[in-house]
Amino acid sequence: MLTKEEKAYYQAIKALKEKNYTAASGFFRIAEKQFADREDFRILCETAGLLLAVKDEIYNLENEEIETGVG
Numbered sequence: 837m838l839t840k841e842e843k844a845y846y847q848a849i850k851a852l853k854e855k856n857y858t859a860a861s862g863f864f865r866i867a868e869k870q871f872a873d874r875e876d877f878r879i880l881c882e883t884a885g886l887l888l889a890v891k892d893e894i895y896n897l898e899n900e901e902i903e904t905g906v907g
Contacts, residue, residue: 841870845877852880857888 838846848863864881871877 839870841867845871848880848884852884857884857891860884861888 844863844866848860848867851860851863861884864884
């Protein structure tokens with residue numbers, strides 16, 4: 837039987853594969869309690885956070901172009 841944190845870790849990996857970085861970040865936060873000391877977990881967690889930040893920045897830039905009529 838998997839713990840809540842283990843299930844969240846697997847869900848985070850699945851969300852990353854589906855490019856759903858928001859969900860992945862949320863699942864990594866749940867899994868963090870059990871896996872924070874693992875290097876592979878930290879790398880994936882940080883990567884998901886960076887991908888989410890980039891996706892958000894692209895979204896903001898695209899909306900800014902639409903609002904200003906540039907692009």
